[in-house]
Amino acid sequence: MKMNSASGKQLLQLFQVVAKRPFLQQSFRTATYIVERKYPAPLAKIHKYPSLRRRHQVFNTVQDKNPTPYVRPLMNVLLTEYVENVGQPGECVEIWAKTGRELILKHKAVYPTPENKEKYRDATALNIMNYSSRYVKNTMDILSKLILFITMNKDVPWTLEPWHVRVAFRKAHIIVPDHAITLPKNPIKGPDLTLNGKEFYVTVTINKTEQVIVRSRIVHWTSKVEERLPWVPFPFKKPAPLLFEEDKVIEAQLPAIEPLKMNEDELEDFIAKMKLKSQGKILVKKIL
Amino acid sequence: MSAGVRSLLPYNRLRRLKNTHNVWIVSVLPVPYQKFYREWMGSEDKETPVHWKPVDSEWVRNPETGEVKRFQNVPIPVLYPDQMHEGLWGGEGVIEGLVKKGKYRCPVPRFWVPNFYKTVVYSEILDKYLSIVVTERALELIDQHSGLDSYLLNTPAYDLKSLLALKLKRKLLFSILDKDFLVNNLEKQTNLVEKYKDCLIPRDDVEWYGYSVQEAQLKYRMLLKEQSQPVALKHEIRRKYYQSLINKDFDEPPTESVSWVKKMNPFTKPAQAP
Numbered sequence: 001m002k003m004n005s006a007s008g009k010q011l012l013q014l015f016q017v018v019a020k021r022p023f024l025q026q027s028f029r030t031a032t033y034i035v036e037r038k039y040p041a042p043l044a045k046i047h048k049y050p051s052l053r054r055r056h057q058v059f060n061t062v063q064d065k066n067p068t069p070y071v072r073p074l075m076n077v078l079l080t081e082y083v084e085n086v087g088q089p090g091e092c093v094e095i096w097a098k099t100g101r102e103l104i105l106k107h108k109a110v111y112p113t114p115e116n117k118e119k120y121r122d123a124t125a126l127n128i129m130n131y132s133s134r135y136v137k138n139t140m141d142i143l144s145k146l147i148l149f150i151t152m153n154k155d156v157p158w159t160l161e162p163w164h165v166r167v168a169f170r171k172a173h174i175i176v177p178d179h180a181i182t183l184p185k186n187p188i189k190g191p192d193l194t195l196n197g198k199e200f201y202v203t204v205t206i207n208k209t210e211q212v213i214v215r216s217r218i219v220h221w222t223s224k225v226e227e228r229l230p231w232v233p234f235p236f237k238k239p240a241p242l243l244f245e246e247d248k249v250i251e252a253q254l255p256a257i258e259p260l261k262m263n264e265d266e267l268e269d270f271i272a273k274m275k276l277k278s279q280g281k282i283l284v285k286k287i288l
Numbered sequence: 289m290s291a292g293v294r295s296l297l298p299y300n301r302l303r304r305l306k307n308t309h310n311v312w313i314v315s316v317l318p319v320p321y322q323k324f325y326r327e328w329m330g331s332e333d334k335e336t337p338v339h340w341k342p343v344d345s346e347w348v349r350n351p352e353t354g355e356v357k358r359f360q361n362v363p364i365p366v367l368y369p370d371q372m373h374e375g376l377w378g379g380e381g382v383i384e385g386l387v388k389k390g391k392y393r394c395p396v397p398r399f400w401v402p403n404f405y406k407t408v409v410y411s412e413i414l415d416k417y418l419s420i421v422v423t424e425r426a427l428e429l430i431d432q433h434s435g436l437d438s439y440l441l442n443t444p445a446y447d448l449k450s451l452l453a454l455k456l457k458r459k460l461l462f463s464i465l466d467k468d469f470l471v472n473n474l475e476k477q478t479n480l481v482e483k484y485k486d487c488l489i490p491r492d493d494v495e496w497y498g499y500s501v502q503e504a505q506l507k508y509r510m511l512l513k514e515q516s517q518p519v520a521l522k523h524e525i526r527r528k529y530y531q532s533l534i535n536k537d538f539d540e541p542p543t544e545s546v547s548w549v550k551k552m553n554p555f556t557k558p559a560q561a562p
Binding site: 030031032033034035036037038041043044049050052054055057058059061062075097101104105111113 | 338339340341357358360362364380383385386387388395398400402403407408410417423424425427431434435
């Protein structure tokens with residue numbers, strides 16, 4: 001096993017070295033070649049061609065490949081109908097040239113010529129979806145699938161406030177301001193281990209217009225290692241009981257949670273591996 | 289011919305040397321085709337340089353010494369293989385040359401070949417999707433002209449180069465002249481005809497536009513054959529007779545013509561009084 005893993009690593013390193021070589025990078029090239037004479041040609045009389053030698057055929061490549069780091073070529077496009085994550089009708093958008101050309105082929109967009117701009121000036125009336133910006137649909141999709149784990153203290157008493165939720169969002173790589181978060185009507189107080197892992201709903205307003213409901217659960221945590229709650233495998237793949245019974249109506253509207261794809265045997269193996277890993281971490285900490 | 293010899297020849301002379309046979313054929317063909325061929329192959333000076341950067345000024349100052357010298361643009365020869373005529377390369381071609389990889393190493397031959405895609409392009413006038421081989425430069429040019437049709441119609445033959453593009457252009461020109469495209473949507477048709485009003489050329493030129501030399505030769509031969517073939521007289525007489533029948537009115541009563549012999553004959557019955 002050790003031999004295999006080592007050889008795999010070596011192969012990967014070798015591939016990384018080889019992939020940087022110019023003859024492999026050529027296949028990703030899209031720019032046109034521009035060539036220059038290494039030894040410039042001699043002067044001839046006006047309107048005459050100079051006599052050339054073999055050395056005048058030696059060329060240097062001036063423009064060879066795409067700029068590094070690779071930048072996608074952009075293109076302006078005028079949309080004729082609503083396109084997800086791109087924009088609204090009548091809007092002039094700068095996007096990747098490849099997607100822009102595809103949209104034009106499907107008649108979802110046109111070139112932004114002055115004639116077309118006059119033609120689609122009143123196209124904003126066709127805006128059926130009425131999103132406040134073009135990234136709203138994408139963020140709404142992400143937030144509605146998210147399960148937010150709010151870590152709270154197990155020792156010190158607290159009541160849930162918007163800034164607790166803000167910090168939990170930040171841990172999930174989503175930045176939400178305080179005024180955009182609305183908590184449930186009933187106050188949530190702790191520390192209370194009966195709350196642990198139960199589901200309630202937090203609403204987030206985007207651009208002060210669109211509202212999204214986010215699943216959220218409270219997890220208790222202490223600085224003392226011995227008093228911590230046991231580790232649960234894949235809590236975000238399992239449905240949880242509701243904290244408030246009023247929320248049953250909202251639960252039906254939300255998209256279903258994706259179940260775990262592992263077998264029971266695979267799961268056991270996975271848990272054993274993770275335990276070994278965690279033990280190792282603790283041991284290292286104790287030694288240090 | 290080795291790699292060295294080809295590029296050492298003068299750029300304009302090289303093409304002419306290659307085309308000596310073709311030039312002889314073209315001199316016999318009709319005048320509209322000669323006009324097209326001069327636009328396509330005979331105007332090297334007007335071509336936009338793709339693979340090298342020209343200097344606009346005739347005089348250049350040396351930055352170190354401050355010496356002023358005359359400067360001459362010497363174009364780099366580009367090869368256009370036969371496969372170019374099956375796609376849209378946007379004026380790109382293959383460069384053949386040498387590369388020096390070290391100070392004390394002898395130069396090694398190298399070919400600079402463009403990168404190709406197979407993509408779909410949409411033509412507004414023909415209302416058709418075409419799947420063709422294309423370079424990135426061609427796609428950028430189409431975007432600059434905002435559409436395939438305006439790219440083909442506005443660029444001259446010496447920049448289009450490929451026969452596929454020229455044939456498409458001929459089709460577009462014919463459809464604009466005849467106004468037989470987008471019959472269901474007449475508003476769009478009139479708008480497009482007005483848009484490409486300046487790109488039009490006379491019909492006689494369009495009929496000989498975008499043919500290769502061999503194709504034009506074949507077309508001219510067929511034309512001569514049709515003209516020189518003797519036509520039997522019976523066809524024309526029959527045609528005249530049919531036309532006379534068509535023009536004749538059968539409703540009118542035929543006028544009676546009485547010969548003078550009948551008038552003189554005393555034994556004939558006299559005409560009945562009305």
